[in-house]
Amino acid sequence: MNTHTNIYLVGLMGAGKTTIGRQLAKRLERNFYDSDHEIVARTGVPIPTIFEIEGEDGFRKREQQTIAELSTMSNIVMATGGGAVLSAENRRCLRESGWVVYLNVPPLMLYQRTRNDRNRPLLQVEDPLARLEALHAERDPLYRETANLVVEGGQLVAAGVVQYLLREFGRLCTKT
Numbered sequence: 001m002n003t004h005t006n007i008y009l010v011g012l013m014g015a016g017k018t019t020i021g022r023q024l025a026k027r028l029e030r031n032f033y034d035s036d037h038e039i040v041a042r043t044g045v046p047i048p049t050i051f052e053i054e055g056e057d058g059f060r061k062r063e064q065q066t067i068a069e070l071s072t073m074s075n076i077v078m079a080t081g082g083g084a085v086l087s088a089e090n091r092r093c094l095r096e097s098g099w100v101v102y103l104n105v106p107p108l109m110l111y112q113r114t115r116n117d118r119n120r121p122l123l124q125v126e127d128p129l130a131r132l133e134a135l136h137a138e139r140d141p142l143y144r145e146t147a148n149l150v151v152e153g154g155q156l157v158a159a160g161v162v163q164y165l166l167r168e169f170g171r172l173c174t175k176t
Contacts, residue, residue: 006098007077007169010085010143012135014113015103016158017079023162025077028169034079038066048124056083064090071097082135085142094146099172101165102147104140107132 007024009017018034025032039062040046050059064087070078071093078098084090094100105113111129125131144150149168153161 005172006071006074007165008071008094008098008100009077009079009103010094010100010146011082011103011105012107012110012132012139013082014110015082015105016153016161017103019158020103020161020165021077021079023158024165027162027166028077030075030077031073032077032079033070035063035066035070035084036079036081038070039063039081042066060087063087068093083139085139085146091142091146099149099169100147102143102150103153103161104143104150105153107136110136 007021007028007030009021009024011017018037021034022032024030036047039050039059043050043062045053047059050062054062060083063081063084067078067080067084067090070076080090080094084094107129110132114132115128149165151161151164156164
């Protein structure tokens with residue numbers, strides 16, 4: 001592992017990937033990318049519209065292409081979409097091109113953070129908390145399989161997580 005290794009943040013929606021990723025990139029003086037924001041910039045439409053027109057499968061294809069392209073860059077920090085790990089190709093791409101951090105946040109806390117956000121198509125259901133619990137049960141093993149480091153971050157503030165990640169990444173970089 002070297003200081004030019006990409007850093008990828010994975011976890012469910014609302015886990016803090018974008019917030020932490022931006023702060024981490026700033027501290028490391030790296031470019032920051034959010035794969036969901038990149039998809040919106042490339043298509044010119046919000047994610048709910050992509051889901052509406054192309055369905056989740058169409059969105060996942062766009063997500064896979066975006067992650068494949070971004071992961072060829074070096075020295076970046078990237079926040080992935082919550083479902084990025086559903087694709088074996090995405091998991092492989094992330095693992096082979098960088099250091100993957102899983103931000104694990106309990107579903108109840110995710111619900112509290114996302115309950116008023118209309119830009120989360122998978123949560124536009126009758127019981128969003130139950131949906132988050134189901135998504136966590138389904139994806140947690142995939143996040144853990146992909147991650148080099150798991151941060152149990154439900155009660156931590158973003159700045160604390162960033163400090164921890166800087167310390168852990170620094171340790172990795174000095175080992176090589």
